[in-house]
Amino acid sequence: MKAGTNLEKILASGKFAVTVEAGPPKGTNPEVIQKKGNLLCQYCDAVNVTDNQTAIVRMSSLASCLLLKQMGVEPVMQMATRDRNRIALQSDVLGAVAWGIGNILCLSGDHPKLGNHPQSKAVFDIDSVQLIQVLKNMRDEHKFINGDEISGEVPLFIGAVANPFADPFEVRVPRLAKKIKAGADFIQTQAVFDVSRFAQWMKIITERGLDEETHILAGIIPIRSAGMVRYMKNNVSGVNIPDDIITRMEKAEDAEAEGVKIALELIAKVKEIPGVHGIHVMAVGWEKKVPEIIERAGLLPRPVL
Amino acid sequence: MKSITRSKPLEEIKQRLAKCRQVYLIGCGTCATMCRTGGKSEVLDMKQKLAAAGKKVTGWMVIPTACDVLTRDALKENAKEIAAADCILVMTCAFGVQTVARYAEKSVYAAVDTLFIGTEETPGEFIEACLQCGGCVLGQTAGICPLVRCAKGLLNGPCGGSVDGKCEVSPDIACAWQMIYDRLAATGRLDELEEIEPAKDWSTSLSGGPRQITIEDTEEKTESQD
Ligand code: SF4
Ligand code: SF4
Numbered sequence: 130m131k132a133g134t135n136l137e138k139i140l141a142s143g144k145f146a147v148t149v150e151a152g153p154p155k156g157t158n159p160e161v162i163q164k165k166g167n168l169l170c171q172y173c174d175a176v177n178v179t180d181n182q183t184a185i186v187r188m189s190s191l192a193s194c195l196l197l198k199q200m201g202v203e204p205v206m207q208m209a210t211r212d213r214n215r216i217a218l219q220s221d222v223l224g225a226v227a228w229g230i231g232n233i234l235c236l237s238g239d240h241p242k243l244g245n246h247p248q249s250k251a252v253f254d255i256d257s258v259q260l261i262q263v264l265k266n267m268r269d270e271h272k273f274i275n276g277d278e279i280s281g282e283v284p285l286f287i288g289a290v291a292n293p294f295a296d297p298f299e300v301r302v303p304r305l306a307k308k309i310k311a312g313a314d315f316i317q318t319q320a321v322f323d324v325s326r327f328a329q330w331m332k333i334i335t336e337r338g339l340d341e342e343t344h345i346l347a348g349i350i351p352i353r354s355a356g357m358v359r360y361m362k363n364n365v366s367g368v369n370i371p372d373d374i375i376t377r378m379e380k381a382e383d384a385e386a387e388g389v390k391i392a393l394e395l396i397a398k399v400k401e402i403p404g405v406h407g408i409h410v411m412a413v414g415w416e417k418k419v420p421e422i423i424e425r426a427g428l429l430p431r432p433v434l
Numbered sequence: 435m436k437s438i439t440r441s442k443p444l445e446e447i448k449q450r451l452a453k454c455r456q457v458y459l460i461g462c463g464t465c466a467t468m469c470r471t472g473g474k475s476e477v478l479d480m481k482q483k484l485a486a487a488g489k490k491v492t493g494w495m496v497i498p499t500a501c502d503v504l505t506r507d508a509l510k511e512n513a514k515e516i517a518a519a520d521c522i523l524v525m526t527c528a529f530g531v532q533t534v535a536r537y538a539e540k541s542v543y544a545a546v547d548t549l550f551i552g553t554e555e556t557p558g559e560f561i562e563a564c565l566q567c568g569g570c571v572l573g574q575t576a577g578i579c580p581l582v583r584c585a586k587g588l589l590n591g592p593c594g595g596s597v598d599g600k601c602e603v604s605p606d607i608a609c610a611w612q613m614i615y616d617r618l619a620a621t622g623r624l625d626e627l628e629e630i631e632p633a634k635d636w637s638t639s640l641s642g643g644p645r646q647i648t649i650e651d652t653e654e655k656t657e658s659q660d
Contacts, residue, residue, distance in 0.1 A: 211586070215633065237593055240585050240603045251586065258590035259633045274633060292594030297615050300592060303627045307590060311630055319594055366595035366602035 131268065131314060132231035132284040135203045136175040138434040139407075140315060140344040145400065146407030147428055148205060148317065148346060149173040149419055151197075153188035162193045165416050166202040172423040174431055175232055177317070177409065180207040184244025191221055194230050205288060206230050209238025214254035215263065215274055222267060226283055234288030234317065235260040243366075258311050261289055265312025289313035291345075293330035294323060294369035302333045309343045316343055317409040320350035322370045324398045331402050340404030347399040349410045351392040351418055355379040389422060396426045436553065437465040437501075437527035438560045439472070439546040447523065448487055450543045454520035456490045458512075460534055462500035462526035469560070471546045472496070472525030480525060480545065492518040500530030506537040516540060550582070568638025568645065574631060576617035583610030589631040 130137060139146045149169045154161035162178070169176055176197055180190040194204035206225055208218060225233065237257040241249045255263065255274075263274050267283045289308040293301050305316065321327045327347065334340050350368075352358045355378040362370045374391060381387035399405050408428075412419050423429060451457060459477050466472030474496050481491045493515030497508045509516060516522065521541040524531045528548035535542040550562035562582045571589065572579060581587045585603040592611030595602025599612045618624050638645075 237586055237588060239595070242585070242603050253587045254636065255633045256586070256588045256590050257593075258630055262630065263633070290594065295592065295594045295596050296598060296609075297592075297596075297612060299619075299624075300611075300615050300627060303624070304590075304592070307628050307630055310628070367597060 132286040134175070134231035134286050135434065136205065136232050137286040137314070139174050139432060142432075142434060144432050144434075145428065146344070146346060147173045147423060147431065148175050148177055148407065148409045149416070149423075150177040150179060150409070150411040150413075151193075151416065152179050152182060152413070153190065153193040155185070155187050157188070159196050162188070162196050163200060166197045166200050168416060169419055170200075170202045171431065172420045172429070173410070174407075175203040175205045177205040177234065177411075178207060180209045180236075180238065181212060181244075182207075182239070184211065184239045184241045184246065186244075186246065191225055191230075194225065195228055198229060203232070204230060205232040205234050207234045207236060208260065209236050210253055210255050210257060210260050211238035211241065211251055214252050218255070218260060219263065219267065219273055222264065222283070222285075223279070226281075226285070231284055232286045232288060233264060234290065235264065235313075236290050257289065258307055261287055261308055261311040261313050269312075287312050287314045289316055290318070291316050292319035292367045293321075293327055294319055295367040298326075298330075301330055302337070302339070305334065305343075306337070306339055309339060313343050315406075316345045318345065318348045319367055320348040320411060321395055321399055322350075322368070322374055324395065326369065327399065328402050331404050335404040340406075344406040345404060346407040346409040347402075347405050349392055349395055349399075349408050351410070351412055351415060351422055352378060352388040353415050354384045354388070355381075385418075389418060389425070392422050393425055396422075396428075435551055435563070436468060436560070437529060438549045438552045438562075439466055439469045439527045440549055441471045441476070441525075441546050442544070444483060447543070447545055451484075451489065451521065451523065454489070454541070456492050456519045457484055458492050458516045458519035458522045458540070459484075459494035460500065460522060460524045460526065460530070461494070461496040462530050463496050463498040464500070466500070466526045466530070466546065467496070468554070472500075472527075472530075477525055480523070484523075492516070497526075497530070500524070500526040501533050503533075505530070505533045509534070509538050565639070567634070567636070569635055571631065571634075574626065574629075575614050576621065576623070578610055578614050578617065580610055580614065583608075583613070589634060 151165040178190045178193045181187055190206050194206045197204045235257050241251050264285055264287050266272050268285045271279045291305050358375050358378050361368050461472035461477040477494050497505050523543050523545050524534050525545040531544045552560045552562045555561050564579055565582050567581055584591055585601050596609040601607040601609045
């Protein structure tokens with residue numbers, strides 16, 4: 130075991146993992162994140178806490194993870210390289226580990242121009258691949274990026290993201306391979322709507338045996354309305370939504386029910402794809418539907434290891 | 435290599451010049467002329483605008499290359515008109531502004547914003563080429579600078595926002611890593627995309643204070659040119 134987190138144990142035991150995303154509030158009320166933790170904890174193996182997602186200021190990922198941790202809910206702390214340099218990132222890793230946070234997911238983060246502080250200075254001192262490398266080095270060599278010794282253990286289960294739907298497609302497996310080489314223990318993908326493209330990506334991965342070097346969790350976004358799906362298609366970079374899903378949402382009498390149905394179909398399909406070790410549900414404000422989706426997907430009860 | 439500039443809004447210039455009634459104008463015959471921010475016609479246009487704002491322009495000149503040390507001579511030659519002014523408004527890139535400020539004993543104000551060091555891709559279309567980071571990676575990236583061309587300056591791109599050759603930040607920006615991919619593919623170097631480019635040493639780029647070096651054996655020559 131690298132960190133001995135619940136998520137790591139489940140993935141290591143070969144069980145199908147479920148992670149769910151919970152966004153922190155644009156304010157100071159701890160209950161927002163606590164409520165999400167309460168709602169989701171029975172339905173997943175770990176809760177992802179986003180780091181100022183889409184470059185919009187929210188309660189910090191580390192602080193929100195602590196709130197979850199205090200309730201006994203296992204967090205996955207997301208860490209973007211957009212806002213902190215290598216000094217601040219490493220410092221936050223030490224603090225997170227001191228508080229018993231073991232799952233950390235590395236990403237570069239959306240550009241500030243897409244968020245609500247477009248005038249801010251983007252940091253990008255290091256990129257996501259390099260952050261994975263930094264974390265691996267902290268854990269395995271007990272060394273900071275500059276080579277200095279770290280006192281104490283740094284048990285980490287290192288996550289990364291992958292988007293099989295972005296371009297150029299040919300680079301998407303090599304880039305994943307690079308993240309694995311850097312030290313990614315698990316991967317959460319961008320939301321899957323285009324199952325055939327996802328399957329094509331997974332096929333190359335399994336042919337190369339990369340699925341045995343990391344754990345891939347397929348991203349799932351339950352859609353709530355036709356408006357939301359159209360918005361995502363036009364505004365969220367790197368999300369590819371086939372037309373038939375849009376048509377189904379537009380024609381549906383009960384859009385929410387149809388959205389849940391589509392999510393369930395997607396989960397059933399990705400579950401069958403060789404090399405997929407779990408799902409990562411991003412409900413973006415619709416967390417209350419997650420329990421029903423996980424239950425109807427036949428993923429309950431969550432294993433206790 | 436060109437220093438690419440954009441004129442500051444007239445309002446901002448007027449605000450800066452609030453305390454000055456008499457102004458001397460300086461343009462530049464090189465980059466600022468090419469960018470149409472400080473050539474002869476822009477300087478004359480500024481003269482008119484300042485006059486309309488109630489200022490008196492005591493004189494003006496367009497120095498062939500304002501960042502050059504010859505600027506000192508040009509200032510001497512026009513000492514009388516400059517002395518009559520309360521300040522100098524410099525319509526050149528930041529290099530020219532700094533050179534004028536160094537040799538003129540007057541308050542100096544910048545009339546343009548210096549945007550980047552770039553090249554002219556097609557006539558009138560300028561694009562940043564290099565931020566002079568001091569640790570060039572062009573050899574690894576097929577001659578395309580990831581620090582200026584990629585919105586996130588990624589050394590291990592492309593990120594998950596690259597779609598149809600465009601950057602997630604704007605459909606008007608080409609994704610640098612798509613371009614890098616295409617060129618690596620064209621030269622049979624795709625295997626290199628799996629090599630991890632390590633964290634960059636930014637100390638050569640953003641050090642404490644100005645970056646400077648001395649090139650041996652050139653001091654004498656520079657002196658005699660002075
Ligand atoms: S890598 Fe650095 S030196 Fe090379 S082109 Fe880019 S900014 Fe300039
Ligand atoms: S889309 Fe391309 S250019 Fe834009 S940030 Fe991502 S890798 Fe860089």
